[in-house]
Amino acid sequence: MRRTTAKFQTLAPHAGEERKLVAGAVAPAILQTTNFQWKTVAEFEKYLVGDPHTYIYTRYTNPTLEIAERKLARLEKVENALVFSSGMAAITSTILAFVRTGQEIVSANTLYGGTFAFMTQILPTLGIKTRFVPTTRIEEAEKAVNKKTALLYLESPTNPNNYIVDLKKAAAIAKRHKLPTALDATFASPYNLNPVDFGIDIILHSATKYLGGHSDVTAGFAAGTKEMMKKIELYRRILGGCLEPITAFLLIRGMKTLAVRVQKQNENAQQVAEFLSTHPKVKRVFHLGLPSHPQYQLAKSQMRGFGGVVAFEVKGGLKGVKRTVNRLKLIMHATSLGGVESTVHIPVLTSHIQFSKKELKAADVSEGMIRLSCGIEDAGDLISDLKQALG
Ligand SMILES: Cc1ncc(COP(=O)(O)O)c(C=O)c1O
Numbered sequence: 001m002r003r004t005t006a007k008f009q010t011l012a013p014h015a016g017e018e019r020k021l022v023a024g025a026v027a028p029a030i031l032q033t034t035n036f037q038w039k040t041v042a043e044f045e046k047y048l049v050g051d052p053h054t055y056i057y058t059r060y061t062n063p064t065l066e067i068a069e070r071k072l073a074r075l076e077k078v079e080n081a082l083v084f085s086s087g088m089a090a091i092t093s094t095i096l097a098f099v100r101t102g103q104e105i106v107s108a109n110t111l112y113g114g115t116f117a118f119m120t121q122i123l124p125t126l127g128i129k130t131r132f133v134p135t136t137r138i139e140e141a142e143k144a145v146n147k148k149t150a151l152l153y154l155e156s157p158t159n160p161n162n163y164i165v166d167l168k169k170a171a172a173i174a175k176r177h178k179l180p181t182a183l184d185a186t187f188a189s190p191y192n193l194n195p196v197d198f199g200i201d202i203i204l205h206s207a208t209k210y211l212g213g214h215s216d217v218t219a220g221f222a223a224g225t226k227e228m229m230k231k232i233e234l235y236r237r238i239l240g241g242c243l244e245p246i247t248a249f250l251l252i253r254g255m256k257t258l259a260v261r262v263q264k265q266n267e268n269a270q271q272v273a274e275f276l277s278t279h280p281k282v283k284r285v286f287h288l289g290l291p292s293h294p295q296y297q298l299a300k301s302q303m304r305g306f307g308g309v310v311a312f313e314v315k316g317g318l319k320g321v322k323r324t325v326n327r328l329k330l331i332m333h334a335t336s337l338g339g340v341e342s343t344v345h346i347p348v349l350t351s352h353i354q355f356s357k358k359e360l361k362a363a364d365v366s367e368g369m370i371r372l373s374c375g376i377e378d379a380g381d382l383i384s385d386l387k388q389a390l391g
Contacts, residue, residue: 091112286310328344342373
């Protein structure tokens with residue numbers, strides 16, 4: 001894909017697919033091999049002097065994985081990307097690549113549970129402390145930064161309420177203190193947000209969600225400059241968070257349709273959010289495309305689309321939630337998001353089960369909340385299902 005001016009919709013199916021064609025195949029080849037042979041020792045020795053086309057071992061890299069990486073790098077408008085066996089493998093390898101014993105992280109406080117557990121349960125055993133600041137008041141990071149700080153860590157939009165970080169402000173603080181920034185942009189996907197446009201250095205994705213898009217792939221990405229990816233690559237190679245080539249093929253296939261899927265998911269979420277806002281059994285609705293969302297204006301200035309996730313609070317607390325979820329006929333009750341099928345999940349019974357009452361209040365998550373991840377179905381069918389379930 002030589003054209004550099006191509007639009008996102010064109011890049012998604014084509015970018016990163018430059019490769020030696022096997023029998024003229026249109027689809028990428030799955031090189032399901034753990035290692036590669038060399039015809040001569042001299043051929044192997046090319047690897048030793050850093051020839052990127054001499055492959056050795058799939059845990060290091062593999063041409064099928066590189067297609068996924070080149071595609072994501074183009075979609076995120078960055079130099080390079082690394083694919084991982086999960087979002088958590090990408091997140092943990094990235095953090096470990098930038099923070100040493102005795103150093104600190106300043107992090108936005110609304111995080112995916114696995115990331116929060118890594119920062120509060122595992123990193124302290126390595127002598128690494130994390131100071132948390134509010135996601136929606138990222139300017140407070142300025143006060144939390146000190147001489148030991150080695151990374152500014154962010155997640156935006158957040159689960160389940162779609163709170164967002166002011167990325168320009170965050171990048172400016174990091175620049176003033178010469179800190180690298182890492183942002184988990186899973187909920188946005190590159191279709192709705194390119195964090196690099198706002199000065200963010202490292203973009204992280206659970207590719208298990210929108211990038212894979214079909215609820216059948218567990219994978220992750222880190223993306224950014226060549227120099228930063230080189231640092232992280234060492235941790236992927238040594239910690240072993242590499243992806244299987246056959247799974248990379250499924251991921252590539254999913255990424256080809258990212259633009260059309262996410263566009264439809266954005267539209268569905270907008271229509272569903274507007275419907276829920278008028279329903280007498282719904283107390284509150286969180287979606288970045290609703291002017292009632294406290295960060296609607298910021299979202300408009302920062303994102304190209306408002307995303308496929310809608311959180312809403314039903315009357316009757318957890319009892320009301322259980323009743324509604326049990327009555328859904330089309331929308332599935334399942335924990336993940338970003339797939340072509342719509343799913344709901346109950347935050348207080350899953351992602352937020354460890355939270356105390358006080359912590360739930362601080363996170364603005366209530367017992368009456370349902371998180372809906374809109375798929376690509378007909379919006380009218382989704383609304384009918386919610387209507388009959390809310391009854
Ligand atoms: C925002 C976010 N980041 C990271 C992860 C972890 O990704 P994975 O399950 O692919 O390891 C998740 C998973 O739900 C997530 O929602």
